[in-house]
Amino acid sequence: SQKIEQNSEALNIQEGKTDTLTCNYTNYSxxxxxxxxxxxGRGPVFLLLIRENEKEKRKERLKVTFDTxxxxxxxxxxxxxxxxxxTYLCARDTGGYNKLIFGAGTRLAVHP
Amino acid sequence: xxxxxxxxxxxxxxxxxxxxxxxxxxxxxxxxxWYRQDLGLGLxxxxxxxxxxxxxKGEVPDGYSVSRAxxxxxxxxxxxAVPSQTSVYFCASSESLTGPETQYFGPGTRLLVL
Numbered sequence: 001s002q003k004i005e006q007n008s009e010a011l012n013i014q015e016g017k018t019d020t021l022t023c024n025y026t027n028y029s030x031x032x033x034x035x036x037x038x039x040x041g042r043g044p045v046f047l048l049l050i051r052e053n054e055k056e057k058r059k060e061r062l063k064v065t066f067d068t069x070x071x072x073x074x075x076x077x078x079x080x081x082x083x084x085x086x087t088y089l090c091a092r093d094t095g096g097y098n099k100l101i102f103g104a105g106t107r108l109a110v111h112p
Numbered sequence: 113x114x115x116x117x118x119x120x121x122x123x124x125x126x127x128x129x130x131x132x133x134x135x136x137x138x139x140x141x142x143x144x145x146w147y148r149q150d151l152g153l154g155l156x157x158x159x160x161x162x163x164x165x166x167x168x169k170g171e172v173p174d175g176y177s178v179s180r181a182x183x184x185x186x187x188x189x190x191x192x193a194v195p196s197q198t199s200v201y202f203c204a205s206s207e208s209l210t211g212p213e214t215q216y217f218g219p220g221t222r223l224l225v226l
Contacts, residue, residue, distance in 0.1 A: 008152065032212040043116075043202050043217030044155070051212065089154065098143060098211040099170060104154040 002027050004090055006103035013080055013110055021075040021106045023090030030092035033073045035064055038087045038105065047088075048075075080110045114138055116218035118203050124224045125193050133188040133221050135203030141216070143209040144186040145170075146178060148199040149220075155202065161186055162209040193225045 003026040013019045023033065032051045036044035050057045050066045050073065057064045063076040077084055087107045091100040119134045137144065142163045147155040147170075157170030161180040175197060177189045186205075190197055201221045206213035 004154075034212070034214075036217075041220075043204075043219050044215075045217070046214040049212050049214065091155075093211045096211055098206050098209050098213045098215065099145070099157055099160055099168075100155075100215065101157075101171075102147075102155040104152055 002030075002092065002094065002101050004092055004101055004103035006088075006090055006106045008104055008106070010107040010109060013108070015080060015082060015110055015112050017080055018076060018078045019080060019108065021077075021088050021090075021108065023073040023075065023103055025071050025073075025092055029068045029071070031096045032093050033064075033066060034091045034100065035062075035073075035075050036089040036091065038089055044089055077108070082110045082112055084108065085110050115216055116203055116205060118201075118218040118221050120221060121219070122222040122224075124226065125190075127193055127195060127225055129193050131190045131193055131223070133190075133201055133203075133223070135186045135188070135218060136184050137186075137203075137205045137216070138184065139205060139216065140183060141205035141207050142183070143206045143213070144180065145204040145206075145215065146176070146186070146188045147202045147204065148172065148197075149202060150199050158188065158201075160209070193223075195225045197223065198225045199223060 038044045087105040089105045090103045146158040159178040203218040204215040
């Protein structure tokens with residue numbers, strides 16, 4: 001079965017630094033991967049989508065990469081701010097359909 | 113524009129009781145989804161709907177049923193609740209089932225089954 005694995009340990013970084021979150025998938029390559037942000041007690045909010053044929057996608061201070069050889073997506077936050085503190089979820093499609101399979105998420109804490 | 117609303121916000125339920133979680137969207141999206149989120153497991157798809165009148169099973173459908181009488185509403189019913197259904201339930205929608213599409217999530221319903 002398809003799986004998404006994310007680093008379950010919380011990441012603590014200093015304000016202004018760049019951090020990288022990892023998302024690994026199993027079995028066949030997804031047609032696309034999506035990244036969401038989730039704050040405590042709230043629903044996930046969409047951030048970025050990257051297709052299989054795209055190497056990299058950017059949105060403001062965020063960057064996502066897709067490496068089909070390593071079966072991995074990396075999520076970068078540059079010039080991090082305390083407001084970036086949240087749990088970040090990676091998700092993959094199911095055979096091109098939007099029935100997403102989510103990872104457990106990685107909690108990021110940015111300290112002033 | 114509200115997006116997606118869910119009700120109730122939270123609920124404590126006795127085992128064996130029937131419960132319906134409500135979900136309404138105002139974006140006229142064709143596809144809707146129900147997920148449950150448990151600590152360490154992430155979001156898991158329970159049921160989905162491609163369009164009004166059609167539904168499908170997700171990864172963890174047992175013990176749950178859904179209906180899609182119209183575009184806006186997608187209620188999730190627990191016919192006879194069990195403690196293992198204690199979870200946070202999220203409803204979501206997207207323009208279509210065929211990707212890639214952004215999913216929009218509701219605020220969630222926190223359910224405790226005793």
